[in-house]
Amino acid sequence: MDMTDNLKNRHLVLVGINFRRERGTGDKNFWSDIIRHIAAAYGHITIFSIRKEQVEREVYTIGKTTIEIRFISPVFLESSHAEYDRPRIFWRKGVFPSRLGVVEKVLSGIRIFWKLRKLYREFPFQQLHLMDNFGLFNRFFVMASPADISVSAIAYQGLTTPLYDRYLRLSYNYSGLEVIAYSSALVAKLRSIGITRSSVCQIHWGVNLPPGSIKKEDKTRAKKELSLPADRSLFLWAGYIQQIKRDDFFLALRSAQKSLKNGLNAIFYFAFKPETMEDDIIKNHDPSAGIFIKATSGDEFDLLKTAADVFYSPLVNKSCVIAPPLTWIELLSLGVPILTTDAGGVEEIVVEGRTGYIARSPDELLRKIFIISERNREMASDCRLLALNSYNIIDSARRYLETWQAAGI
Numbered sequence: 001m002d003m004t005d006n007l008k009n010r011h012l013v014l015v016g017i018n019f020r021r022e023r024g025t026g027d028k029n030f031w032s033d034i035i036r037h038i039a040a041a042y043g044h045i046t047i048f049s050i051r052k053e054q055v056e057r058e059v060y061t062i063g064k065t066t067i068e069i070r071f072i073s074p075v076f077l078e079s080s081h082a083e084y085d086r087p088r089i090f091w092r093k094g095v096f097p098s099r100l101g102v103v104e105k106v107l108s109g110i111r112i113f114w115k116l117r118k119l120y121r122e123f124p125f126q127q128l129h130l131m132d133n134f135g136l137f138n139r140f141f142v143m144a145s146p147a148d149i150s151v152s153a154i155a156y157q158g159l160t161t162p163l164y165d166r167y168l169r170l171s172y173n174y175s176g177l178e179v180i181a182y183s184s185a186l187v188a189k190l191r192s193i194g195i196t197r198s199s200v201c202q203i204h205w206g207v208n209l210p211p212g213s214i215k216k217e218d219k220t221r222a223k224k225e226l227s228l229p230a231d232r233s234l235f236l237w238a239g240y241i242q243q244i245k246r247d248d249f250f251l252a253l254r255s256a257q258k259s260l261k262n263g264l265n266a267i268f269y270f271a272f273k274p275e276t277m278e279d280d281i282i283k284n285h286d287p288s289a290g291i292f293i294k295a296t297s298g299d300e301f302d303l304l305k306t307a308a309d310v311f312y313s314p315l316v317n318k319s320c321v322i323a324p325p326l327t328w329i330e331l332l333s334l335g336v337p338i339l340t341t342d343a344g345g346v347e348e349i350v351v352e353g354r355t356g357y358i359a360r361s362p363d364e365l366l367r368k369i370f371i372i373s374e375r376n377r378e379m380a381s382d383c384r385l386l387a388l389n390s391y392n393i394i395d396s397a398r399r400y401l402e403t404w405q406a407a408g409i
Contacts, residue, residue, distance in 0.1 A: 008043035011123060012404075015112055015141070016131030017104075019049035021058060021069065025273065025298045027154065027326045030205050030393075031131055037397035039065040046125070048115065050074050050108045070115070075107050109137030113144050120145035127404045135171045142174050148404065150178035153200075156189045156344065158319030165193045172199070178403065182323040185345030189321045201403060205326050206396030209388055213335030213380040214306055222307035226300065228292070233266040233373045235339075236308035238301070238327055239273060247316040253284055253291070255314065255362065259369045260290045266373055268312065271296040271304055308336050309376045311356075314365055315343040324349040333387035335380030339372050341365065349390075354382040 019028045039045060039062040046068050053071040060067050119125070130141060130151040142149050151172070157164065172179045172195045179200045181187045187202045223230045237252050238244075249270065256268040267290045272281070274295040285293040296304065311331040315322070321344035328338050328349055338356035340346050350356040356379070357372055359365035 010042045011044045011046070011125035012038075012042045013116070013119070013125045013128045013147070014045065014047045014131055015116075015128070015134075016048075017050045017074075017108075019047055019069065019131065020051060020053075021060065021067075023298075025301050027205075027323075028131070029330075030207075030326055030396075033208055033393055034206065034397050034400070035067065036062055037394060038401055039063060039067065041401055044068070044123070046070065046119065046123075048072060048112050050104070050112075072108055072111060072115075074104055105132070105134045106137060109134050109140065113137070113140045116141065116144040120147065129404075133171055135167065138171050138177060139174055142177055148178070149176060150180055150403070153179050153181040153186060153190060154323050155182075156186055156321035158317050158321065158344070169194050172196075180400075180403065183321070183345045183348055185348060186321045186323070189344065203396055203399040203403065204391055205323060205329050206391050206393030207326070207329050207333050207387065208393050209333050209384075213384055219307050219309070222303045226303055226307060228267060228269070228307065232290070233309040233376065234304075234307050235266055235268045235310045235312040235369070235373075236304050236331075236336075237268065237270045237312045239271065239276065244313075245316065248314060249281065251316050251362075252312060252314050255365050255369065256291060256312070257289070259366055262366075262370075264290075264370060264373060266290065266309075266369075267292060269294070269304060271301055305331060305334060305336070308334075310372050311336050311338050312369075313338060314341045314359065315346075316341075318343055321345045329387060329391045332383040333391070335383050337372060337376050337379040337383055339365075339368060349386065351382065351386065354379060355386050356383075 014031065016028065016031065018024075018026060019031055021032065023029045023032050035045065042065055044066045048070050050072050052073050056071055058069040058071070116128070125145065125147050128141065128145065128147045128149045130138065130149070133151055133153060134141065138151055153172070156168075168190070172190065177199060179190065179195060181190060181200060181202050182205050184202050187200050190200050220230045223234065228234065235256065237249075239249065253270070260266070260268075270291075270293040272293070272295050274297065277295045282293055284291060308331060311328060313325070313328065318341070324345060331338065332349065332355060338350050340350055340356065340358055342358050342360045346358055350358050352358060357368040359368050
C-alpha cells in the first residue's frame with residue numbers, strides 16, 4: 001500500500017458538545033480552527049457534535065481530507081446559533097449550566113456509544129478524541145472500539161463537595177485513556193488528586209494570530225458601530241467562558257460599579273449569550289452609569305473584542321484551576337491585557353504589569369482597575385508576544401499530532 005492509500009485510510013473521530021464548522025463564541029472555536037491544521041494527516045475526520053441543527057450531517061473537504069459532522073440533537077442544552085426552534089422538553093434558565101450539563105452528557109453518551117461501535121465496524125478509526133469530558137461515560141467510549149482514545153481536560157472547578165475529586169478520578173483513570181490538559185497548573189492539580197501520572201499531558205489552547213495589535217482607529221470605529229462612547233476605555237466581560245459562575249459576574253459587577261462611582265472614565269460591557277440572559281442580571285443594565293449588560297450575538301462579540309481595551313475576568317473561587325480560557329488567549333493575541341484574580345493557573349498567562357494584572361482582594365481589584373485603565377495600551381506588544389510564543393495554534397496542532405502518533409496511530 002502506497003502513502004496515498006495509507007493516508008486515505010487514516011481516520012480520526014472527535015466527539016464534543018456544540019461543535020460547528022464556523023467559528024462561534026465558545027471554546028469549540030479552538031477545534032474549528034485546529035482542524036485546518038491537522039486535516040492533512042488524515043483521509044477522513046468524523047465529528048459527533050451534540051448540537052441542535054436543522055440537518056443531521058454536514059460534509060466538506062479540506063484539501064484531500066473529508067470532514068463529516070454528525071449532529072446529535074441535545075435534550076436540555078440549547079445552541080445559540082441554531083437556525084430553527086423545537087419544543088423544549090425541559091429548560092434550564094440562565095448562563096451558568098452545571099448539573100444539567102452532566103445529565104446531558106450521560107444521555108448523549110449513551111447514543112454516541114452505539115454510534116461509535118457502528119462506525120468502527122463500518123469504517124475503523126485509529127484515534128478517538130473527546131473534546132469534552134463525558135465523565136463516567138469515558139469508560140464506555142474506551143470500550144466502544146480498539147482505537148486509541150484521548151480526552152480534553154479544560155478546567156478544575158474546585159467544588160467543595162468531596163465527590164468532585166472522586167468524579168474526576170472515575171472520569172480519567174482508565175487504562176489507555178490519554179488526558180490532555182490545557183495548562184501545566186491543571187496537569188499538576190489532576191495528578192495531585194490521583195489521576196495516573198503517566199496518562200496526563202499538557203497541550204495549550206492555540207489561536208490563529210492576527211497580523212498585529214488592533215489600531216486605535218479600529219477600536220474607535222468598533223465602539224461607534226456598537227453605539228458605545230468612543231472616548232472611554234472599554235472593559236469587556238464575557239459569560240462565554242466555561243469557568244464563569246454567577247458569583248464571578250456579581251463580583252465583577254460590584255467592582256465595576258464602585259470604580260465608576262469613584263471617577264473611573266470607562267465603560268463596562270457584560271456580554272452574554274442570547275439564550276442565557278436572566279432577569280436578575282439584565283436589571284443591572286445601566287448605560288447612563290457606564291454599565292452595559294446585553295445579550296450579544298457572535299458578530300457583536302467579535303466587534304467587542306476589537307473595541308476592548310481590557311478583558312475583565314475576576315474569579316471568586318480561588319480553588320479552581322483555569323485552562324486559561326480561550327477567550328483570554330484570543331484577546332491577548334489582539335494586544336488586549338487581562339484583569340483577573342488569583343485563581344489557580346492565572347499566572348501562566350497573566351504576567352503582572354506586562355500582560356495584565358492579578359488582584360488578590362476586592363480592594364486590590366478596584367485599584368488595578370484604575371491602573372490597567374491607564375496602562376493597557378503599553379502592554380499590547382507583550383500580550384501579542386506571549387500569544388505568539390505560547391498559544392500559537394500551529395504549535396498546538398503539531399503537539400496533538402505528536403501525542404496521537406505516540407499513542408500508536
